[in-house]
Amino acid sequence: MPSTTTTTTTTAIEEPPLQIDLSAPLKNHPPLIAPEPEHCPGPESNLAGAGSACAGCPNQAICASTPKGPDPDIPLINQRLSSITHKILILSGKGGVGKSTFTTMLAHAFASSSTHTVGIMDTDICGPSIPKMLGVEQETIHISNQGWSPVWVTDNLSVMSVQFMLPSRDDAVIWRGPKKNGLIKQFLKDVEWGPLDYLLVDTPPGTSDEHLSVNTYLRESGLSGAVVVTTPQEMSLLDVRKEIDFCNKAGIKVLGIVENMSGYVCPGCRHVNRVFKATTGGGSELARECGVPFLGKVPLDPRIGMACDYGESFFEGFPDSPACEALRKVVERVKEEVGVKEEGE
Structure with missing residues (x-):
């Protein structure tokens, strides 16, 4: 008897598509920043690491081992810097915004007036690019009985940087925080800056050791x-x-925001074309949002990079550039914020 084969056909059941509510609120993530302790005595207090508020703090052992009381070098720093009228930090939240380039151009803008004496302190220990941009990369520091002498770029513009201490310009500075902070203190305590109208402190990106040290000193x-x-751009x-x-938490006055590039x-034609679109309003809108002054917009001139590569002053080479015009306005705004009044005002 012939065999009979039964074929069973299975029909696939289609599942309904997954419905996603795009308007639903995001999940509540835990805060990334721990709340500040309410009764922290501070690392300089005699109760640091030993107070009742220190129990359970992850930094308890660190605070307990640090020296107590105010830094004994602070009076020496105050005495050394007493002849400097205005001390201005140059900050940026991230790298790549042209902060060091802006610092050198701002210094040249201040120094373009023969009545102003300007100094730059390069606290970007791991990336000291200021000497290269100023054309003094091969200089060394002279030490006298008065202290360290800064390197003079022009008659009224000086600079101090770790680059002057390196055997080669290609040598990397591989230091931990305490050693970097110690060098910053030496720049303030041991350098004979002399009388200056403006000291511009170029800092690395972020809000880390160097920034805290400079603010403390x-x-x-x-x-x-x-x-x-x-x-x-928003990023x-x-x-x-x-x-x-x-700056708000550290008690540093924000003189203003500069929108670079x-x-x-x-x-050829000096026309300014917007390369980086301000998708959320740019620096001016951020200044309005944060309640701080907006100092101006500085366009990107390709000749700026050439001047920095050769260590020449962009102000002297291309004084009619829109970038120079913008920087002159920034200088005037900075003077207003620090309370400087020119003769005749």
Whole structure:
């Protein structure tokens, strides 16, 4: 008898598509920043690491082992810097916004007036680029009985940087925080800056050891404030908000925000074209949002990079550039914020 084969056909049952509510609120994530302790005695207190509020703190052992009381070098720093009228920090929330380039151009802008004496302190220990931009990369520090002498770029512009201490310009500085902070203290305590109208302190990106050290050492000697550098796009503004929050918590006056690279200057026709679009309003809108002054927009001129590569002053080479015009306005705004009045005002 022939066999019979039964074929069973299975019909696939289609599942309904997954419905996603795009308007639903995001999940509540835990805060990334721990709340500040309410009764923290502070690392300089005699109760640091031993007080009742220190129990359970992850930094208890660190605070207990640090020296107590005020830093004994603070009076020496105050005395050394007493001849400097205005001390200004140059800050940025992130790298790549042209902060060091802006610092050198701002210094040249201040020094373009023969009545102003300007100094730059390069606290970017791991990336000291200021000497290269100023054309003094091969110079060394002279030490006398008065202290360390800064390197003079022009008759009224000086600079101090770790680059002058390195055997080669290609040598990396691989230091932990305490050693970097110790060098910053030496720049303030041992350098014979002499009488200066403006000391511009170029800092690395972020809100880390170098920023805390500079603020601690300069607080009592009279820190005029900080100029925050950004670029127009939102990715830069996000970190600038953190930088402004750091200044508020550290008690540093924000002199204003500068929008760097706000446009591209055509060397032929001097027309400024917006390269980085300000999708959320740029630096001016951020300044309005944070309640701080907006100092101006500085466009990107391709000749700036050439001048920095050769260590030449962009102000002397291309004084009619829109970038120079913008920086002159920034200088005037900074003077207003620090309370400088020119003759005749």
